[in-house]
Amino acid sequence: MTDSGKRKRGGHETEDAPRATAPVPPPFKPRYRGPALTKAELRAQGQQAMAAASKTVVKLPTKLVRQCGRCGEFTTLMVDPGDATPAFKCKSCDKPDR
Numbered sequence: 001m002t003d004s005g006k007r008k009r010g011g012h013e014t015e016d017a018p019r020a021t022a023p024v025p026p027p028f029k030p031r032y033r034g035p036a037l038t039k040a041e042l043r044a045q046g047q048q049a050m051a052a053a054s055k056t057v058v059k060l061p062t063k064l065v066r067q068c069g070r071c072g073e074f075t076t077l078m079v080d081p082g083d084a085t086p087a088f089k090c091k092s093c094d095k096p097d098r
Helices: 039-052
Strands: 062-067 074-079
8 A cells, every 4th residue: 555645755754734825915005196296396395395304404525536647556535515626646656755
């Protein structure tokens, strides 16, 4: 007589019992778009949002990374907003001799 169950490599038999399936969630509800806004309406929304903002907008310093043409070393410097970009100086080539 042969067994009706299947055998695995380790000699353990598999269960023929049906497995419980997880409940399927309902499908997503589609979102319907309203009519498209005009540029003037979008501009008014932006101005209203900026007026309602409680934090002030702060400009941060800009990080400039440059590469020397002679030695190839990178030089990094921070520039405050509104300041002019300073002339390039290489850290290794333009060092004064001691």
